[in-house]
Amino acid sequence: MSIALAAWRIGATLIAPLLPLHLARRARRGKEIAARLPERRGEGAARPAGRLFWLHAASVGETVSLLPVIEAMAARDPALSLLVTTGSVTSAELLARRVPKAIASRVIHRFAPLDVPAWAARFIRDWRPDAGAFVESELWPNLLAAAAARGVPMALVNARMSARSAARWARLPGLLRETLGRFRLVLARSEEDGARLAAFGIAAPCWGDLKAAAPPLPADPAALAALKRAVGERSVLLAASTHPGEDGAVIAAHRALAAERTLLTVIVPRHPERGLAVAAAAEAAGLATARRNAGEPPGRDIAVYVADTLGELGLFYRLADAAFVGGSLVPHGGQNPLEPARLGCAMAFGPYMGNFAEPVARLLAAGGAVRVPDAATLAETLRDMLWVPGRARALADAAAAVADRDTGLPGRVAGALLDLLPPEAQGADGGRADGSRTPTTSGAWQGMNEG
Known part of the structure; x- marks a missing residue:
C-alpha cells in the first residue's frame, strides 16, 4: 500500500x-x-x-x-x-x-x-x-x-x-x-x-x-395531452436542465422572441429546488409565470412555465419546438444532448459541453445541433430554430441519426x-463458508477518478 x-x-x-x-x-x-x-x-x-x-x-x-x-x-x-x-x-x-x-x-x-x-x-x-x-x-x-x-x-x-x-x-x-x-x-x-x-x-x-x-426519456401520455391543450397554438421553447447563471439569459431571449410572436418558454432547472428562484427571476422581468410543482398550468396568459419537478424532462422535450440544453452557458460541462436527439427535438447548446465532447462533435458534424457562443447570441439562434421553415425538422432528423448509433x-x-461472475454456482451466502472468495488475477486493471 x-x-x-x-x-x-x-x-x-x-x-x-x-x-x-x-x-x-x-x-x-x-x-x-x-x-x-x-x-x-x-x-x-x-x-x-x-x-x-x-x-x-x-x-x-x-x-x-x-x-x-x-x-x-x-x-x-x-x-x-x-x-x-x-x-x-x-x-x-x-x-x-x-x-x-x-x-x-x-x-x-x-x-x-x-x-x-x-x-x-x-x-x-x-x-x-x-x-x-x-x-x-x-x-x-x-x-x-x-x-x-x-x-x-x-x-x-x-x-x-x-x-x-x-x-x-x-x-x-x-x-x-x-x-x-x-x-x-x-x-x-x-x-x-x-x-x-x-x-x-x-x-x-x-x-x-x-x-x-440510453433509451428515450419517458413521458406520461395523459400529462402530455393536457399540456398540449394548455399550450394551444403557441410555439414552445424549452430550456432544459439549466444551472445558476443561465436562467437570466433564457428569460432575456424569451423577451426578445415574444416581442415578435406568441411564445411559451418552459424552464426546467437541473435541480428542482431552484424553481422558486427561477420563477422569481422571470416575474422580476415582468413575465407572467407559473410553476409546475405548485400545480399551476401553463395557461394562455403565462409566458414562462417553470417545470420544477423531477423526472419529467421527457415530457417537455416532446412538447417543445426547440430546446436549449443547459449547463453549457456556464462552465459546468453541459447536460446530455442525446436526450433531445432521441425525442426529435431540435437543440442548441452553449460553449461549455466538455462532459459530452464526443457526442457533441458527432452532432455538430452531422448538422444535428447548433452551438451558441455566448448568451448574447442565444435569442438569434433560437429564432432561427423556432421560425425558419424546416430548420427545426432538419436539425432533429440529423440528431436522431447520431443518437441511433450505439x-x-x-x-x-x-x-x-x-462474464465477471464466478463460474461456480453460488449458494445463498454468495461465497465460501468464511464469507470470502478466491481472489482472481488479471493483467492491467484500470479505472479513473474524476474527483
Whole structure:
C-alpha cells in the first residue's frame, strides 16, 4: 500500500466520528433520507439468495445510463439479483420509477456507504456481491480495497478522465496505477478518455458511451395531452436542465422572441429546488409565470412555465419546438444532448459541453445541433430554430441519426459484466463458508477518478 493510500485510510477513519453530523445536516436539506442514513455506514444489508451483482452509479446521469444494462443483465440471467448503490436522493427516486416492473423485485437499491474503512468493509462483508461495477469516475479507495480483500471481481464502465484530471494524476502516476489496480475490466467512455488513460500505460478500450445508448426519456401520455391543450397554438421553447447563471439569459431571449410572436418558454432547472428562484427571476422581468410543482398550468396568459419537478424532462422535450440544453452557458460541462436527439427535438447548446465532447462533435458534424457562443447570441439562434421553415425538422432528423448509433452497446456491456461472475454456482451466502472468495488475477486493471 502506498503512503498516499495509507494516508487516505487513516484520514477517513479519523474523520468518521464527524460524518454523522454531516449526514444529518444533509438530511435536513433534503440531500439524504433520514430513515436511511444507516446505509451510509454500510448497514442494512439484506442479501438475497443466489448470485448478486453490485452496480454503483454516483447520480442521476450515471443511473439513467445503467438502466438498459440492468435490463439486459436481468434478461440474460433470470436468477441474478442486482444491488444498485447511488449517492443521491434524486437518483434513488429515478431508479424506483424507471426500473421495469418485470424485474423490480430483483433490483435492490441502497445508498452507497461513505468511504470509511470500517463502513466499506461492513458493506462488502454483509452484502457479499459476486461481482461489481462502477460507472464513469466514481471511485472510492476503501470500498474498492474491501472488495479486493474478499476477491470480488470489479469493472469500471464508461470510464472518464478529463484533461484536468489527467494533469492532476500526472503528478502521482504511481498512485493512479495502484488505485486503478482494483479493476479487472475497464471500458473507456470515449476515444479521448481512452487515450488519456493510455498515456499512463493503462489500456482501456472504448466500446462507446452508455449515455449515448440510453433509451428515450419517458413521458406520461395523459400529462402530455393536457399540456398540449394548455399550450394551444403557441410555439414552445424549452430550456432544459439549466444551472445558476443561465436562467437570466433564457428569460432575456424569451423577451426578445415574444416581442415578435406568441411564445411559451418552459424552464426546467437541473435541480428542482431552484424553481422558486427561477420563477422569481422571470416575474422580476415582468413575465407572467407559473410553476409546475405548485400545480399551476401553463395557461394562455403565462409566458414562462417553470417545470420544477423531477423526472419529467421527457415530457417537455416532446412538447417543445426547440430546446436549449443547459449547463453549457456556464462552465459546468453541459447536460446530455442525446436526450433531445432521441425525442426529435431540435437543440442548441452553449460553449461549455466538455462532459459530452464526443457526442457533441458527432452532432455538430452531422448538422444535428447548433452551438451558441455566448448568451448574447442565444435569442438569434433560437429564432432561427423556432421560425425558419424546416430548420427545426432538419436539425432533429440529423440528431436522431447520431443518437441511433450505439443502441446495441448496453447488451454488449451487460455480457462483459456477466462474464465477471464466478463460474461456480453460488449458494445463498454468495461465497465460501468464511464469507470470502478466491481472489482472481488479471493483467492491467484500470479505472479513473474524476474527483
